[in-house]
Structures are given as C-alpha cells and as structure tokens.
Amino acid sequence: MSGIAFDIAHLLAGGLVLVSFMMIYQDRLYALLNVFALHAVVLAAAVAWQAHIQAAEHLYLTAAIALVFKAIVIPGALHRIIRRLGIHRTVEQVVGSGLTMLAGMGLVALSVVLMLGITANSDAIAREDLAFALSVVLLGLLMMVTRRNAVSQVVGFMSLENGLILAAAGARGMPLVVEISVAFSVLIAFIVIGIFLFRIRERFDTVDVVALDNFRGERR
Amino acid sequence: MVELAALSALSLVMLSLGAVAWGGGARISGLVYGLSALACLGPGAAGIAILGGVPPQMLTLPVGLPWIGAHLRLDALSAVFLILIAIGGAAASVYAIGYGRHESAPERVVPFFPAFIGAMTLVVLADDAFSFLVCWEVMSLLSWALVLAHHRAPEVRSAAYLYLVMAAFGTMALLLAFGLLAGGNGAYAFSAIRTASRPDSVAVAVLALVLVGAGSKAGLAPLHVWLPQAHPAAPSHVSALMSGVMTKVAVYAFIRVAFDLVGPLPWWISPALLMLGASTAVLGILNAMMADDMKRLLAYSTIENIGVIFAALGLALAFRANGMTAPAALALTAALFHAFNHMTFKSLLFMGAGAVLTATGRRDLDGLGGLIHRMPVTSVLTLIGVTAISALPPLNGFASEWLLFQSILLSPGLPQLGLQIIVPAAGGLLALAAALAAAAFVRLYGVGFLGRSRSDAARDAREVDRCMLVAMTGLGSLCVLAGIVPAFVLDALAPAVDQLTANRLPQQMAEPWLTLIPVAEARSTYNPLLVFAFIAIAASASALAMHRFGSRALRRGPAWDCGFPEPSPATQYGAASFAQPIRRVLGSQILRASETVDMPPPGDPRPARHRVTMHDVIWERLYLSVARGVVYVSARLNGLQFLTIRVYLSLVMGSLVGLLLAVALWH
Structure with a gap:
C-alpha cells in the first residue's frame, strides 16, 4: 500500500466527517441541503478512490449512484419541497449548536477509540474507513435527534446512510447487488418520506414534528 | 417396540x-x-x-x-x-x-x-x-x-x-x-x-432448574x-x-x-429435595383436609402424593451420592411404585367424583351425602380408592408407602450427620401427611357418601352408566391387585431401577407366599396376602358375630342424630365440622385459620353465625407480591408508549452509544 493512496483515502473519509460537522451547525434549510449535497459529493469521491485503490470496478457504480441521487436528485427534490411548503426560513434546533458540536466530538472520539481497538489486526485503510464511517453514522443520528423539523430529520437520515455506504465501500468484497439494493432502499425511503411530508403538511399546516406530538395529546 | x-x-x-x-x-x-x-x-x-x-x-x-x-x-x-x-x-x-x-x-x-x-x-x-x-x-x-x-x-x-x-x-x-x-x-x-x-x-444449577420446571408441572x-x-x-x-x-x-x-x-x-442437594417433598406433602394434605369441593380436595391430595414421590427421590439421590446402591434402589423403587399407585387411585377417585358430578350435578361435600344407597357400585369403587390413597393395608398405597418408610429406616447408614438428622425428620413429616391423608379421605367418604342426603340432588341420584363403571372397576381392581401382589410390580420395576442406580431389589416373586423382603428377612417383611386374609376373616367373623348375636333380626330405625331430634340433614356432621379439630391444631399456624362466632343476644331472632377465614400464605406472600411488582414495573414502563418521535430516536441513540461505550471500555 503506497503512502499517497492511504493518505488520500484518509483525507476523503476525514472530509466526510468534517462535512457532517458542518451540517450540524447549519441554521437554514437551504444551506443544510447544500452542505448535504457536498456530503454526497465527498462520499462519491471517497468511494471512487476506494474503487481505484481496490481495483474494484463495481464501486465506481456505487460512487456514480451516490453522486447522481444523493448529490443532485435528492437535494434538488428537497429544494422543491421546501419551496412548495414555504419553510425555507424556519430552522429550530433543540439544543444549541455549540453543545451539539461538543457531543459530536465526543461521538467521533468514541468511534475512533472503539474501532481502532477492535480492528487492531486488519487492513489500515479499512480501519480508518470504519472509524470514520461509524462517526458519520453517529453524527447523522445526532442530527436526527437535535432537529425538530421533519426535513432536517430526513437530511440526518440520509447522511447516516452515507456513513453506511462509506463503511461498505471500505470493507472489501461487498457484492454489487447489496449496494444497488441499499441505493434503491434509500430512494424509496426518500419517496415515502417526501409523500409523508406533504401529508403532514396538509393535515397540520406545518412540518414541525411538535405538531404531531401535540396531536397525540402530549405535553413537552 | x-x-x-x-x-x-x-x-x-x-x-x-x-x-x-x-x-x-x-x-x-x-x-x-x-x-x-x-x-x-x-x-x-x-x-x-x-x-x-x-x-x-x-x-x-x-x-x-x-x-x-x-x-x-x-x-x-x-x-x-x-x-x-x-x-x-x-x-x-x-x-x-x-x-x-x-x-x-x-x-x-x-x-x-x-x-x-x-x-x-x-x-x-x-x-x-x-x-x-x-x-x-x-x-x-x-x-x-x-x-x-x-x-x-x-x-x-x-x-x-x-x-x-x-x-x-x-x-x-x-x-x-x-x-x-x-x-x-x-x-x-x-x-x-x-x-x-x-x-x-x-450440575446443581441444572437440578434446581429442572426442579422448578418439572416441579411446577407436578x-x-x-x-x-x-x-x-x-x-x-x-x-x-x-x-x-x-x-x-x-x-x-x-x-x-x-x-x-x-x-x-x-x-x-453432590450429596448436599438431597436434603433440600427431601424437605421440599415432605413439606409439600404436609401442606398439600392440610389444604385437602380443609377443602369443601370434592375435586379440589383430590387435587390438593395430588400435591401431597407428589411431595411423597419427590421425598423418595431425594432419599434415593442421598443414598446414591454416597455409593449405597441397595438403599438407593429401594427408595427409587418406592418412588416409582408410588407414582404407579397414585395414577391408579387418583384416576379412580377423580372418576368417582365425576360420577357423582354426573349423577347429582354437585361436587361440594355439603351438598352430598347418602350416596352409598343411591350409587352402590360407584360408592364401593370409591371406597377402594379412598382406602388405597389413605395407605391402608392390604391395598397398593400401603405397599409403596411402607417401602418408602423402609428406606427411611436405612438412613442411619448414611455417613453425613446432617442427613442422619434430616431424613428421620422428613420421615416424621411424611408420617404426619399419611395420617392426615387418612383423615381427609375419611372426611370425603363419610360426608360425601355416608349419612343422609344433604340436598335433593343427592337424594335423587342415579347410578351412572356402564362405561364409567367399567373404567372405574378396572382401576379399582388394579389397586387391589397391586396391593395384594406388590412383588410382581416390584420385579417389573427392577430393570428401570437397575438402569438408574446400578442395583435392584432382590427378586420378590421368588419369596414364598408373596412376602415382600426389601432388605433382609431379619429386618422387615410384609405379607399382603396374609394381611388380606386376616382382614377378610376377622371382618367377616365379627360382622357375622354381630348380626348373629348382637342384633338377631333386621331392624329399621332412625339414624342416630347425635342426640338432636331435628330431622333436617343439616344437623349431621358436615365437611367443615369434620375439619375443625385439625384446623384448630395445625391450620392456625400454616393456613392462618381463624374463627369468629357471632352469637345474638337473648331475644334477638337472627341466627348465630360461625365464620372461618383461612389464608393461602404462599399465594398472598409470594405470588401476589410478584404480581404487584410486575404491575408496578409495567405502570412505570407504560410511559414509554407515549413518547415523541425525537425522544424515541434519542433512546435509540442513547442505547447505541451506551453499548459502544461498553464495548470500548471492555476492550
């Protein structure tokens, strides 16, 4: 394994974690979507680099799927949804972004410690990839937890999915059919969630999930 | 096969x-x-x-x-x-x-x-x-x-x-x-x-779990x-x-x-089993003594017999752990024999209770009485079952319990002092249970089948049909046969006992006159045939003598009513009155039975009342507190059903991070 290949893989995976952090402190939905598109672009680059150094052609397809769907189609569609719902100015976070960033750092530290501990005798690239992928997954989860708006929760879910794809690309020998089915499941999840957003909006005039909670007769 | x-x-x-x-x-x-x-x-x-x-x-x-x-x-x-x-x-x-x-x-x-x-x-x-x-x-x-x-x-x-x-x-x-x-x-x-x-x-953990699993079914x-x-x-x-x-x-x-x-x-699990069996026996039969419902009484008596069987098994384990294979074989034979006997007489008695239920529609003892005149065949067959379960010779219940007590008498040969003390104590409990069983079944038979009818249903009872009587006759004759020829059953059980304890009783059919010699002739023998002949001859001779010399002619007169001239059948001894002495002696501690008498003052026409309250201590202390705990925890956890989506997500994330942390710390 040449040093430069490892360094670039490391750079791209680390970049993905960095973009995840950028998503956490975005206040506006449009900005959030742009950062999410950037996230998908970095993911596509990381996967393509893995395809290059592993000489696995089918990973190029994965990278292409990530680029087309996650960087272009889904952010574009979400843009349209936001415009049609007229919620482009609303953002509300449950806890302040500073605190969320601190929690995110803790999660990254945890996943690095954990992954480096338990994969001590495997391939260096796979180790780094897995540690970063777990960080991305945890950060996506953190984003879902700390946002109140349904659209930002969808974005959190999608970025979590990106972490899974990064992990899958790092682990050698994942069959193509699994990647394609993951890609399709993401697409279907996106469609279902999109439809749900409109249904929620029709019924409650908002996509703030607090309205759902109020509807169930609960107090916060 | x-x-x-x-x-x-x-x-x-x-x-x-x-x-x-x-x-x-x-x-x-x-x-x-x-x-x-x-x-x-x-x-x-x-x-x-x-x-x-x-x-x-x-x-x-x-x-x-x-x-x-x-x-x-x-x-x-x-x-x-x-x-x-x-x-x-x-x-x-x-x-x-x-x-x-x-x-x-x-x-x-x-x-x-x-x-x-x-x-x-x-x-x-x-x-x-x-x-x-x-x-x-x-x-x-x-x-x-x-x-x-x-x-x-x-x-x-x-x-x-x-x-x-x-x-x-x-x-x-x-x-x-x-x-x-x-x-x-x-x-x-x-x-x-x-x-x-x-x-x-x-091994001990397995035994405890099996005791819970099989014991809850038994x-x-x-x-x-x-x-x-x-x-x-x-x-x-x-x-x-x-x-x-x-x-x-x-x-x-x-x-x-x-x-x-x-x-x-190890030997030290056997005393636990022994005491568990013996106390189950006493608890079961004490409850049976107090039960008013015929089938409930029989069910409690099943608990007693299961206790006896488990005590015998515990004894067999104690002997086997010390390498004393011959006494272990004796105790295991007693357990298997008692299991067989209990199948015969308990099935018979439940069938008798079913026959009474068919004929009268009732199973509460205080609504029965006098059935021996109305349902003679059922009554005789039930009498056989009642005699057998009370461990009276020459029926099969006596034979198996006698074998069990023979094996208890071998306990001084055990090397551990603890077992030497506990085995005779358990034997005492088992003897108490056997005596109480006899009392409980005298009560069942005396109140249910003898005396005068306590209800119209019992007065109009009809004998049940042939199929039921045939089945009961079959089981009744098994009780008698296994009681008179236990040697045959014991020899049949020998291969099973041999398989488990690597020893067996000496062949019993070889003894003259069907005598049972479980250990040695100098120690103890039981000849059921002789006992049977003695009982038959003595009973017929005394019956003959009484009818010949005591009452020459058949007379019909009113039944003795304890000196009360009231003709109502309610003045007879009832199920509750029969149970009262034992309830007062033993029930006040174990069943927490208490009696209150409400005696109206002179001039007040309302009837006096005598009330008995009993508590099932195990049910109230153990089961109800477990149930309360479950209800408490479920009430606390019920809040989890009504959280917001974000809190659910946080719970998922929290548990994920917690597990990851645990893995990280563990490494």
Missing part, C-alpha cells in the same frame, strides 16, 4: 385431527374415545415388552430441526411411564365414552383429548432435548385447552390463565436446564448429554398454586388424566434428568 409406541402416539394425534375434521361434536365423541382407548394399547404393549427383557431401542425420525432430527428411545425407565400413561389414558378414554355423553361442550374436549395422551407418550419417548421440549410444550398447551373447556365460567378462565403462566414459566426453566446440559457445543441428543462431564456447580410447593384450581376446572376424565398421569410425566422428566442425564450430584 419403539416404532409401535411412536405409531400409537401418531395415531392418537391423527385421531385428534380427525375429530377436528368431523366437527368434534357429540356425534363422534364415543367413537373417538373408544379409538383412543384402543390406541393406548400400543404404548402399553411396548412398555411391557421392554420391561420383559427386550433391550432398549432407538428410532430417529426425519422431522424436527434440520441436521438433528427427532430421536426417540425406549428404555426401561420410559417403559415404566409408558405403561402408566397407557393404563391411565385407556381408563380415562373408556370412562369418557360414558362421561362424554353428559358433556355440555364436547367440541371443546374431544379434539384435544387423544392428542394430549399422544403428546405425553412422546415426552417419555423423546431422546433429545429439542423433541422433549416440543412434546412437553404441546402437552402443556393441549391440557390448557382442555382446562378451558367450560370457558364461560370466570373461575375456569382465571384457573386456565394461571396454569398457562405457570406452564410457560416451567418450560422456560426446563429450556434453561437443557441449555446448561447441552453446554457450549449445543449437543442436544440425550446420548451426548449423558457422556459429557460437567462441574458440580453446573405441583411441588411453592409452585403448586395452579394445580388445585386447574385440575378441578377441567372435565372429570381430563382431571383424572392430568392429576393421575400428567404429574407423573413431570416426575419422569425429573428422574430422567436427575438420575440419568446430569451425572453424579
């Missing part, structure tokens, strides 16, 4: 399916019961052949888990219990041909009945943990369905619910026990479990609470089968694991 037994079990299951296909109504109930009695002949014949000297046989069926299959094996121990199931099942089936005609909801009983017998047969045949547990659970569920036959009554529903909970709990304990037995490699075949070696701690205190509710709730032929046979299947499960599969056990 094992093929014959398996085929019979299969045909019983098919019979159930056929009954379902035919609608299971009253039209086919006689046919189904008749066929199921016939199908019981198969396992019986197979068991007799094995005890007659045919070597153990195995059979692997290509069903069940892949790569494992279902293993069946028929050895001497299985054969003993196979015969027991066959006799009990056949008798209950024949009885049900008649009893089923009066059934209000036959379609809820007929389809489950044959399969229940078939499942019990398969439990004793199973030779790997998987098939054992599956058959065990099928047996539990089918019996639960049978208990629930008269589901409109709320007490039946609550009894069935309690039974279901206890059965699930017991199966869980058995599942864990077999998991421990199989070890990390998952060797679930009994042959692999038998050869594996395991440390003492694992009715060992404190897991007995479901039994006096569920056994009476079922139709009487099912009660006979559950009390007489299914509890024996649980005893089989315990013997199979404790004596065969788990290997050597």
